[in-house]
Amino acid sequence: MANISGPDDDPGMGYSREHTQESRERILESAARAFRRDGYDTARIDDIMAGAGLTRGGFYAHFRSKADLFQAYVGRELAFGVQLRRAEREEPTGASAAFDFYLSPGNRGKVARGCTIVSNAADVARGPLKTRRAFTNAFQAMREAFAEIAHNAEDPDAAGLAAIATCVGGVVLARALADETVVEELLEACRDAVADGIQES
Numbered sequence: 001m002a003n004i005s006g007p008d009d010d011p012g013m014g015y016s017r018e019h020t021q022e023s024r025e026r027i028l029e030s031a032a033r034a035f036r037r038d039g040y041d042t043a044r045i046d047d048i049m050a051g052a053g054l055t056r057g058g059f060y061a062h063f064r065s066k067a068d069l070f071q072a073y074v075g076r077e078l079a080f081g082v083q084l085r086r087a088e089r090e091e092p093t094g095a096s097a098a099f100d101f102y103l104s105p106g107n108r109g110k111v112a113r114g115c116t117i118v119s120n121a122a123d124v125a126r127g128p129l130k131t132r133r134a135f136t137n138a139f140q141a142m143r144e145a146f147a148e149i150a151h152n153a154e155d156p157d158a159a160g161l162a163a164i165a166t167c168v169g170g171v172v173l174a175r176a177l178a179d180e181t182v183v184e185e186l187l188e189a190c191r192d193a194v195a196d197g198i199q200e201s
Contacts, residue, residue, distance in 0.1 A: 030048045032116070083098050103170055116138075
C-alpha cells in the first residue's frame with residue numbers, strides 16, 4: 001500500500017523545505033503520467049495525488065489549481081531534449097539511437113511515459129497564454145538540443161526544428177493509425193528524413 005501523507009503536507013506545518021520539494025516533485029511526476037495518459041480535461045486531482053502517495057488535502061499547499069499544476073508540468077524541460085543531450089554525451093552517435101527509439105512502432109503506444117508534445121500539445125493550445133508561454137520556454141530548450149545534434153547541417157537550427165516536427169508529427173499520426181504496416185512505413189520514412197536532415201554537411 002502506498003505511503004499516504006496527511007492533508008497538512010504544507011510548508012507552513014513544520015515540514016522541511018526538502019520534504020516540501022520532494023512532495024511537489026512527486027505530484028509533478030504523477031501529474032505527468034496522468035496528463036499524458038488522460039489529457040487535461042479527464043485527469044483528476046484525486047488520482048494525481050493518489051499516484052503521488054499523497055492525499056488531496058495536500059494539493060493546495062503546492063498548486064493553486066489543476067490549471068496551475070498543468071502549467072508547471074508543461075513548463076518542465078521536455079524529456080526528449082534531455083534524452084538527446086544525454087545520448088550525445090555518452091556516445092557521439094547516440095542521438096541516432098534516441099531518434100530510432102522515439103520513432104519506433106513500439107514507442108507510440110507508451111502514452112503515460114511518452115512525449116509531452118505528442119500527448120498534450122492540443123491541451124496547451126487550448127490553454128491560457130501563460131501556459132503556452134511556459135510550454136514555449138520548455139520547447140526552446142529542446143530546440144537547442146536538436147540544433148546541437150544537427151550541427152553538421154547547413155542550418156542547424158532549421159534542421160533541428162524540422163526534425164522535431166517530423167518526430168512529433170510522425171508519432172501523432174502513428175498513434176491514430178490502425179494498420180501496422182502503414183505505421184511501420186510511416187515511421188521508417190520519418191526516421192530516414194530525420195537522419196538525412198541532421199547529418200547534412
